[in-house]
Amino acid sequence: MWSELEPVGRHPRSGGYRRFAWADADLECRTWFVANAAERDLDVEADGNGNLWAWWGDPEAGNALVTGSHLDSVPDGGAFDGPLGVVSAFAALDVLRARGFTPSRPVAIVAFSDEEGARFGVACGGSRLMTGELDADRGRALTDAEGVTMAEAMAAAGHDPAGVGTDPERLSRLGQFVELHVEQGRVPLTTPDGARVWGLDGYGAPIGLASMIWPHGRWRFDFAGRADHAGTTALGDRDDPMIRYADAVLAARAAAERHTAVATFGKVSVHPNGVNAIPSLVQAWLDARGSDEERVRATVADVSGHTGSRTSPQPAVEESWTPAVRFDDALRDVVATALKPRFGAVPVLPTGAGHDAGILAAAGVPAAMLFVRNPTGVSHSPAESADRADCLSGVEALADVLEALG
Ligand code: GLV
Ligand code: MN
Ligand code: MN
Ligand code: MN
Numbered sequence: 373m374w375s376e377l378e379p380v381g382r383h384p385r386s387g388g389y390r391r392f393a394w395a396d397a398d399l400e401c402r403t404w405f406v407a408n409a410a411e412r413d414l415d416v417e418a419d420g421n422g423n424l425w426a427w428w429g430d431p432e433a434g435n436a437l438v439t440g441s442h443l444d445s446v447p448d449g450g451a452f453d454g455p456l457g458v459v460s461a462f463a464a465l466d467v468l469r470a471r472g473f474t475p476s477r478p479v480a481i482v483a484f485s486d487e488e489g490a491r492f493g494v495a496c497g498g499s500r501l502m503t504g505e506l507d508a509d510r511g512r513a514l515t516d517a518e519g520v521t522m523a524e525a526m527a528a529a530g531h532d533p534a535g536v537g538t539d540p541e542r543l544s545r546l547g548q549f550v551e552l553h554v555e556q557g558r559v560p561l562t563t564p565d566g567a568r569v570w571g572l573d574g575y576g577a578p579i580g581l582a583s584m585i586w587p588h589g590r591w592r593f594d595f596a597g598r599a600d601h602a603g604t605t606a607l608g609d610r611d612d613p614m615i616r617y618a619d620a621v622l623a624a625r626a627a628a629e630r631h632t633a634v635a636t637f638g639k640v641s642v643h644p645n646g647v648n649a650i651p652s653l654v655q656a657w658l659d660a661r662g663s664d665e666e667r668v669r670a671t672v673a674d675v676s677g678h679t680g681s682r683t684s685p686q687p688a689v690e691e692s693w694t695p696a697v698r699f700d701d702a703l704r705d706v707v708a709t710a711l712k713p714r715f716g717a718v719p720v721l722p723t724g725a726g727h728d729a730g731i732l733a734a735a736g737v738p739a740a741m742l743f744v745r746n747p748t749g750v751s752h753s754p755a756e757s758a759d760r761a762d763c764l765s766g767v768e769a770l771a772d773v774l775e776a777l778g
Contacts, residue, residue, distance in 0.1 A: 373459050376404055381445065388448030388754035392516075393486035393497065394422075394525040401443035401455070405483050408462050414481070419542060420535025421501040422485035422526060428465060429478030435547035436478040437778050439464070439770060442487030442498075442728060449488070450756020452554035452763075456744060458483050460552045460767050467771040468778075475778035477547065484728040491516045491525070493590070493657075494692045499728040503735035504538030512536055517641070548703060548777060549739040551729040552770050554758050555580065558749035559721050572745040575719050578765040579711065581704055582741035584722045585697040585730040587668055588661035591688035593620060593675075599644065599652035610650055614642070617654040620675055624658060627674035633662030634724065635671050658688065661724045665696060697730035700738040707740045710776035711769055725751070742769055 381389045381397025391397040402424060409416035409426035416426045425431070441457025461481040468475075485498035492514035500506035512523035512533050523533035558571025572580050597613030621637050628635035636659045643653040658675060662668040676688050704720070711718050721743070733739040744766040746758050 373408060373462060374455075377401065377443075377455055377459065378451065380404070382451075383448065383754075386448055386754045389445040389451060390447055390449070391443060391445040392447075392491040393444050393488075394522075394529045394531070395491070398444050399529055402483070405443065405458065409481070412462065412465065414465075418531060419502065420537060420539060421498050422531050422536075423498040423502060424483040424485075426462075426481040427478060428480070429475060431478060431480070431545070433478050434545045436480050436545055437475065437774060438480045438482055438546050438549045439551065439774060440480075440482035440484070441551050441553060442484045444486055444488050444490065446488045446490045446752045448754055449752055450554070450750075450754060452744075452746070452756055452758050453556070453751055454487060454553075456554050456758065456763065456766070457552040460744075460763070460770050463767040464770040464774055467767060468775060471771070471775070473775050473778070475774075477778060479774065479778055480546075482549075486522075487728055489590075489692070492522045495590070495694075495726050496728050496731045497522070499731040501536055502539045503543060503731055504540075505731060505735070508537030543735060543737065546732070546737045549729055549732045549737050550707070550742065550770070550773055550777070551727055551739065552742040552744065552766055553725075553727060554751065554756065555743040555746040555749065556723060556725045556751035559723070561719050561721060564717070571749050572719065572721075572743065573747045573749075577715070577719050578745045578762040579715050579769045580719045580721050580743040580745070581708060581711075582699050582723055582729075582743065583704075583720045584699060585694070585726060586661045586663055586722065586724045587665045587694060587696040588659070588724065588726055589668065589672070589693040590691045591658045591660070591672055592691055593617075593656050593658065593688050595620075595654040595656070597650065597652055597654070600650045602648040602650060605650060612650050613654040614651055617656050620656065620658075620678060623678035624660075624671070624675045627671045627678075628660070630674070631662065631667045631670045633660060633667040633671045635660040635675070657691070663722070694726055694730060695734065697733050699729070699733055699740055703738045703740045706776060707742070707773050710773045714768060714772060715765075740773075742766065742773065 414426040442454040489495035595613035598611040624635040
């Protein structure tokens with residue numbers, strides 16, 4: 373399975389992946405999902421929001437046990453963020469069948485659409501639309517860098533955008549969601565003997581469990597200026613928005629340090645983007661996160677309030693916000709118990725990464741997350757990694773959890 377997905381959307385030089393929602397590589401991944409569901413005699417469907425579901429058992433019966441993740445990627449992303457959870461879901465189902473296990477309730481494998489929001493700007497688009505956290509009309513009207521709306525992209529891919537929107541009926545049929553994901557970053561952990569270590573690798577554990585997701589959001593800053601000639605405009609006679617943007621980047625770093633948060637300008641769009649023209653407009657996207665909302669809000673407020681030159685930046689436009697998500701304690705206890713015979717007491721850690729599991733948890737579906745050790749912690753990069761043996765441990769872990777819950 374893994375080798376089938378491996379070449380899809382991979383850049384020949386960087387080795388990174390570009391699987392933007394509803395574009396060709398994503399559609400290939402979706403075809404792969406449907407084929408894998410069919411091979412296993414699972415009933416496969418796309419919901420109105422384009423999320424793919426493969427059912428083992430009766431989809432209408434309710435109280436479904438759901439596992440899976442996403443197949444789309446950030447630009448130049450790693451191989452594991454998303455696909456590991458979907459591949460492991462199919463593999464865990466194979467393990468359960470080989471064990472002769474028959475679930476007492478429906479089990480579904482899901483691939484949420486557009487988790488990264490790399491194309492249309494809002495992360496976890498598929499799950500947010502389903503829960504109503506993202507308004508249907510706003511979702512359909514989101515545009516990509518070429519001005520293509522999400523509705524147009526869906527239609528071009530053969531998915532009717534009329535079905536987009538909150539889906540309480542489907543949501544009510546979901547009993548629990550367990551998402552397996554590659555570890556991202558290396559958070560400080562304390563071992564049972566009191567040592568302070570970094571991440572699952574430092575801890576010596578192949579598998580971890582999520583405690584919470586940090587609150588996080590995305591803000592767009594528009595720095596407007598006056599386009600002019602790069603060679604003939606005196607420095608004192610310029611209104612150059614690139615300078616204010618550069619100031620904002622430094623302000624974000626300082627504010628994040630002040631408030632013990634993290635802040636990143638990772639995406640910028642310069643108009644008209646000519647080497648010999650002073651820009652007329654710089655749009656830049658700030659991603660800010662922290663262990664609590666106050667830190668994040670204070671960081672963003674500092675950047676917004678920062679004036680780098682004679683014209684202050686326009687206030688930030690909040691494009692998405694995800695409050696802190698604390699995963700269900702009772703479910704985590706059951707999961708931890710299921711993991712114990714094979715893995716002992718697994719570490720429990722928070723994460724600064726957003727996930728569909730967080731969106732479902734916020735909508736009232738008890739959710740849990742399993743992390744598979746990433747030795748470097750690097751993610752959203754071609755250098756993201758996980759050892760094969762740990763990925764196989766992840767499949768066993770997920771199978772154990774599904775068996776305990778199913
Ligand atoms: C998505 O993976 C995010 O956390 O930004
Ligand atoms: Mn990601
Ligand atoms: Mn992910
Ligand atoms: Mn994510």
